[in-house]
Amino acid sequence: MSPIELNKRQEEILRIVKGNGPITGEQIAERLSLTRATLRPDLAILTMAGFLDARPRVGYFYSGKKPGQDVAVTMNKMKVKDFQSIPVVVREDMSVYDAISQMFLEDVGTLFVVDKKSCLTGVLSRKDLLRTSLGGQNLAAMPVHIIMTRMPNITYCLKTDSLIQAAKRLINQQIDALPVVQEHEDGFKVVGRLTKTNITKAFLSLSENHEL
Numbered sequence: 001m002s003p004i005e006l007n008k009r010q011e012e013i014l015r016i017v018k019g020n021g022p023i024t025g026e027q028i029a030e031r032l033s034l035t036r037a038t039l040r041p042d043l044a045i046l047t048m049a050g051f052l053d054a055r056p057r058v059g060y061f062y063s064g065k066k067p068g069q070d071v072a073v074t075m076n077k078m079k080v081k082d083f084q085s086i087p088v089v090v091r092e093d094m095s096v097y098d099a100i101s102q103m104f105l106e107d108v109g110t111l112f113v114v115d116k117k118s119c120l121t122g123v124l125s126r127k128d129l130l131r132t133s134l135g136g137q138n139l140a141a142m143p144v145h146i147i148m149t150r151m152p153n154i155t156y157c158l159k160t161d162s163l164i165q166a167a168k169r170l171i172n173q174q175i176d177a178l179p180v181v182q183e184h185e186d187g188f189k190v191v192g193r194l195t196k197t198n199i200t201k202a203f204l205s206l207s208e209n210h211e212l
Contacts, residue, residue, distance in 0.1 A: 006051075010042050014051055014062070021061030028060070080166050081159035083202045084180045084192035087112050092121060096147065097139035100129050110177035112190045113148050119187030120156070120179055122148030156181045157194060167199050 006014070009032070016031055017023055025043055029036045043060065046052045053063040088106045090099055092113055103111055103126070113122035124144055132147050133139060155173045157166045157180055166178055180192030 006046075007042075010046055013039070013042055013046060017052055017060050018062045022055065022059035023061070024059040076162055076164055078163040078202055079159070080157050080161045080163060080180055080192075080194055083163060083198045084159070084194050085198055087179060087190045087193040089114050089118075089190055090124070090144065091115075092145040092148075093143050095140050096129065096132055096142045096144055099124055099144050100133065100139070103129065108177075108193075109195070110175075110193070111144075112179045112193070113144055114190060115187075117186045118189060119184060120151065120154065120181060120190050121145070121187075122150050123154050123179065124148050125176065151187075154179070156188065158182070159191065163199065163202055166194050170194075170196060170199065 012032065013028060016028055020027075025036050025039060028043075029039050032039070043052070043054075047054055047060070050063060052060045054060050088102065088108050088110075089112050090102060092115055094102075094113075099111055103109070103124075109126050111124040112120060113124060115121045122145060124147070128147050128149070132142070155169050155175065155178060157169065157178045159180055159182070169178060170176075177193050177195040179188075179190050180194055181188035182191045183189075
């Protein structure tokens with residue numbers, strides 16, 4: 001991880017914690033004549049970067065570790081299963097018109113398509129549906145299996161995958177969501193979805209978990 005450049009207030013917080021830790025956020029704020037709310041972002045950054053450690057009902061103390069070490073370890077322990085959300089699944093024979101309606105009703109950007117055995121066969125994105133709707137075709141008569149992205153060209157993840165692995169797949173493939181699947185004798189069963197929003201919430205939880 002690249003070195004993090006600290007501002008003057010963050011350097012002062014480190015100096016206070018080094019000399020007085022463990023020390024609570026309220027005590028740090030009092031020494032700096034600031035409110036606890038004002039310091040919260042700085043404390044979160046210092047904790048996530050590995051400069052500080054925190055213990056509930058004890059306070060902050062200097063970790064003595066390299067910047068980024070703690071957060072890197074924590075992030076690698078975060079699993080897909082802990083942050084995935086409910087998937088929106090449609091059948092292969094659903095019309096494109098109904099798929100567009102379903103996407104808007106569910107307020108999602110990706111639909112997962114399954115066969116009669118409820119196994120994953122395709123993925124539908126907003127771009128897929130928009131591109132088709134601009135073609136002047138009869139959307140009510142066109143099944144989604146004609147326009148969907150098919151296996152094996154679908155990027156997916158497992159519940160046991162690390163969140164870092166899943167985030168890299170989202171970025172590398174430039175997609176908005178991954179189906180979370182479970183292996184089955186007939187194929188892959190869709191058991192969840194992982195989106196960029198899930199990833200963002202997970203990483204924000206890193207700082208929230210360290211707040212005192």
